[in-house]
Amino acid sequence: MSNTAFLFPGQGSQFVGMAKDLYEQFADAKKIFDLAEEILEFPLKRLCFEGPEDELKQTKFTQPAIFTHSIAVDKLLKDKGLQPKATAGHSLGEYSALVSAGALSFEDGLRLVKIRGALMQIAGEKNPGTMAAIIGGTPETVTEACNEASAAGVVQPANFN
Template sequence: MRAFIFPGQGSQYSGMGRKILSIFPEGREYIKEAENLIGMDISYLLLDAPEEELKDTENTQVSVLSTSFLWFKYLEKNNVRPDFVAGHSLGEYSALLSSGVLSFEESLILVRERARTMKKFYGKIKGGQAAIVRIPVEEVKELVEKFSKEGVVAISGYNSKSQIVVSGEERILKEIAKAVKERKGRFIPLKTSLPFHSPLMKKAEEEFSGFLN
């Protein structure tokens, strides 16, 4: 059996589409269709945009979805197909796309609107995400419980037994970073622009739910 697991925000990097477009040139036709549909210069985002520009959640989400889709189509062309699909957060849309539940056009429209809804909260929410490694899960839970009394912070992802993602207010994450360092662990800020999967995103969640309905 074979499973494809698609990435979410934080996996983007400058030039992320160069390799796939070099080995799958017909992918440019998909990108052209996408650009005509949503009016974004996706070719630029995949080939030339600097990392700081890609960090903008609208650019991030469209770029990651598009790159994931191109790799999926390339593998499909070479008769490599999954038995199961899954995704991390944004990657769930890529999973739905690859399984045929959503079309590429539907996925792009949904992801762009999802990102635009999130962008409305730029400047209103001072926060982010970070991965904590080399510390047992129970200790991370204890830290989150302790610092949640001082502000908003939550566990937003269990990537593995030794890598937990936390999201929350910027000032609280700084305090957790100090505590992690004292415990000889690693605190790795993620390349995301908002505290995704935390209570701070509740209003954005409600607004996007209204769009879906």
């Protein structure tokens, strides 16, 4: 086993056309996407390969799309002999990492991600907001800026990396 780790992306890495080349060139990727579309009961392949972008960006579709794409790439890399020593993911990518590590089946992971995406979409519609990444500030200056901006609404630091 190599000293390789597979790191899986979170939401926001989607794009129209994602995985179309894999689907057309690799039987295993085709099987994964075909199975995913059966389980999801929505046109995953059309959304990923053709869009429209505004539909693909909806959390309830984005999350299963990224997850399925990640697992297709994972399978192709492993078929080429690349075995990770570790897997990890950012947010949504944690589910892909669990499947890659064998802790969760693709089917169960996809069902969980479908529910997760649907619930997050509902929560976002009930409580609309935005998120921004701030690069280069200290936790103190970011917190201070949020406090100053709170006069216009709720502004809260959510994550310090």
